[in-house]
Amino acid sequence: MQRYDKYTDSQLAGLLKKGDRDAFTAIYERFFGVLYIHAFNRLKNKDEAKDAIQDLFIRLWNKRDSVDFTNLSNYLYTAVRNAVMNVISHKAVESKYISALPQSIVIADCITDHRLRERQLSEIISKEIELLPPKMREVFQLSRFHNLSHKEIAEQLGISEQSVRSHVKNALKILRVRLGLVLYLVLLISR
Incomplete structure (x- = not known):
């Protein structure tokens, strides 16, 4: 795992597209903290922020061969923004449903x-x-x-x-x- 620390985001993205699990782990470790802070600042809830980031990384792994990683950090920030929007809209629907029960x-x-x-x-x-x-x-x-x-x-x-x-x-x-x-x-x- 040590050698992956020295790779650029582009190199890691290339390895990820090839299914390299260690590259995925390196991306996860490199970006989880900043993405979590970004999500938490918008959601103001630790669990929801963690869930959004975990969901993002699951989708990243599942779609690794079909995603264009021209700029990995931009892709991840856009994906976390979309994940946050999904959480917010899901909470609104859930709240409406629960209040009716x-x-x-x-x-x-x-x-x-x-x-x-x-x-x-x-x-x-x-x-x-x-x-x-x-x-x-x-x-x-x-x-x-x-x-x-x-x-x-x-x-x-x-x-x-x-x-x-x-x-x-x-x-x-x-x-x-x-x-x-x-x-x-x-x-x-x-x-």
């Missing part, structure tokens, strides 16, 4: 929906953790699920504390990239 139905639906999403999310996180390399997975699980300190994990596994730190850091980085898109898909599918 009896309040008890809306509350019951929200609780059921929340429990379903929570269960789906838990299953997805577990599956993604299982896909981590064995040693990284073991260190991550001891750290996060058994609440062991880095020192305790190092002693238990006979490795250095620095190795433990590296495993945890790398696991979080992998999960952040994988789950960022996956979580959005779960939310999108369950709507």
Whole structure:
């Protein structure tokens, strides 16, 4: 992944068109922050801004071979502007629909929906953790699920504390990239 940091936007766009997943990840890491701020400034809602950006990147990956990336940053800013407009118009329709429903139905639906999403999310996180390399997975699980300190994990596994730190850091980085898109898909599918 290191070598992608040095590529220009045009080079990354070219690699993305060829289906290069690492180039996509590099584009995601390069642009997510600024696009999120741009979306948040318009929507004033963290979750909606994140959802809009995640949706943008899902569409970017799905349409990578048919999109003209003459200027990647312009394409992404235009796409996020359109995504924000879609969120705003969707909220207006949703608000109109919800205000027409009896309040008890809306509350019951929200609780059921929340429990379903929570269960789906838990299953997805577990599956993604299982896909981590064995040693990284073991260190991550001891750290996060058994609440062991880095020192305790190092002693238990006979490795250095620095190795433990590296495993945890790398696991979080992998999960952040994988789950960022996956979580959005779960939310999108369950709507």
